[in-house]
Amino acid sequence: MTPDExxxxxxxxxxxxxxxxxxxxxxxNLRAAFAGESQAAEKYxxxxxxxxxxxxxxxxxxxxxxxxxxxxxxxxxWRALGGIGATADxxxxxxxGESFEIDEMYPAYVEVARVQSDKQAFKSMHWALKAExxxxxxxxxxxxxxxxxxxxxxxPVSVCxxxxxxxxxxxxDNCPVCAAARQAYRTFV
Amino acid sequence: MTDAFKNTPPKPEKLGAMxxxDLKAAFAGESQASQKYxxxxxxxxxxxxxxxxxxxxAVAYAESTHARNHLSVLGGIGxxxxxxxxxxxGETFEIDEMYPAYAAVAKLQGNAExxxxxxxxxxxxxxxxxxxxTTAKGVGAGDDLGDAAIRVCxxxxxxxxxxxxDECPVCxxxxxxxxxx
Numbered sequence: 184m185t186p187d188e189x190x191x192x193x194x195x196x197x198x199x200x201x202x203x204x205x206x207x208x209x210x211x212n213l214r215a216a217f218a219g220e221s222q223a224a225e226k227y228x229x230x231x232x233x234x235x236x237x238x239x240x241x242x243x244x245x246x247x248x249x250x251x252x253x254x255x256x257x258x259x260x261w262r263a264l265g266g267i268g269a270t271a272d273x274x275x276x277x278x279x280g281e282s283f284e285i286d287e288m289y290p291a292y293v294e295v296a297r298v299q300s301d302k303q304a305f306k307s308m309h310w311a312l313k314a315e316x317x318x319x320x321x322x323x324x325x326x327x328x329x330x331x332x333x334x335x336x337x338x339p340v341s342v343c344x345x346x347x348x349x350x351x352x353x354x355x356d357n358c359p360v361c362a363a364a365r366q367a368y369r370t371f372v
Numbered sequence: 373m374t375d376a377f378k379n380t381p382p383k384p385e386k387l388g389a390m391x392x393x394d395l396k397a398a399f400a401g402e403s404q405a406s407q408k409y410x411x412x413x414x415x416x417x418x419x420x421x422x423x424x425x426x427x428x429x430a431v432a433y434a435e436s437t438h439a440r441n442h443l444s445v446l447g448g449i450g451x452x453x454x455x456x457x458x459x460x461x462g463e464t465f466e467i468d469e470m471y472p473a474y475a476a477v478a479k480l481q482g483n484a485e486x487x488x489x490x491x492x493x494x495x496x497x498x499x500x501x502x503x504x505x506t507t508a509k510g511v512g513a514g515d516d517l518g519d520a521a522i523r524v525c526x527x528x529x530x531x532x533x534x535x536x537x538d539e540c541p542v543c544x545x546x547x548x549x550x551x552x553x
Contacts, residue, residue, distance in 0.1 A: 206481035221403035241517035248522035248553035252529035299388030340430035347434035
């Protein structure tokens with residue numbers, strides 16, 4: 184097969200693993216593999232930042248490229264698990280994940296970090312909990328729009344690179360969660 | 373503009389055992405949320421919801437910052453030589469232990485689609501292990517990697533340094549579709 188200009192990436196994506204009825208052990212293994220690939224992808228992004236800071240731009244580039252490869256594996260596994268639905272369903276899945284983190288996971292973890300006097304861990308958990316509250320609201324609003332047949336408004340979405348605070352529209356002068364200056368925000372346009 | 377980042381990400385600290393366990397679980401959760409949202413963004417784009425796609429991508433990035441913060445507190449970020457060694461160790465575990473076991477079970481259970489997803493990953497992890505190994509040796513001797521482009525197959529994750537092949541040797545995707553870094 185030679186490269187064919189008429190072949191689109193969409194067509195190629197049909198070669199991706201498809202959702203299928205899975206036996207219990209294979210499903211458990213795919214879930215573990217999805218968890219492993221996701222964590223590898225995140226670690227490599229962090230390692231890329233460190234390599235850039237260490238004056239090794241080409242090692243940083245390598246970490247970014249391999250992180251992307253791991254995101255492809257994570258997507259393939261998640262897809263085979265039947266985890267990717269229509270956008271309205273995906274927004275519901277996302278909303279439920281954020282709700283669990285807000286109602287159950289982070290309050291418990293924050294409390295344990297407090298009991299154990301682990302201040303840095305407390306800060307890391309607390310910042311995440313705060314941002315998940317914004318995410319939950321944004322996902323609920325987006326799902327309502329999509330169910331009504333529309334997209335959400337075309338506005339930039341900005342994220343504080345220190346704590347993850349997420350805002351639609353104008354960026355505040357200082358992050359309301361961690362007080363970083365507005366220059367610390369990364370904007371998605 | 374270092375001032376903008378005055379309130380720095382959390383630092384490593386000596387952790388109580390339960391807090392350490394919680395942080396590891398939170399790192400796993402944030403990492404998976406980020407990856408799900410990136411996949412959901414691609415679906416939203418394909419369905420004609422580019423602004424929902426943007427929302428998913430931005431929130432995926434927010435979850436990445438949380439994952440980084442948790443990893444930092446866990447002491448998971450070393451110097452680059454150590455990070456390359458950690459990355460090599462992770463790939464080696466996947467190649468020697470995890471994926472062969474998963475591939476065998478998928479075959480036993482007749483789950484062909486899962487088998488494909490696992491085979492694609494296992495094959496690419498071998499590329500990554502080899503590249504991390506040579507890169508770690510270079511960095512150990514004080515050298516950066518060369519500046520050749522790195523190309524990744526968007527279907528199976530096959531990774532090469534230098535030119536893309538005419539077609540991916542793992543999944544057959546044309547080289548023109550490889551992502552270039």
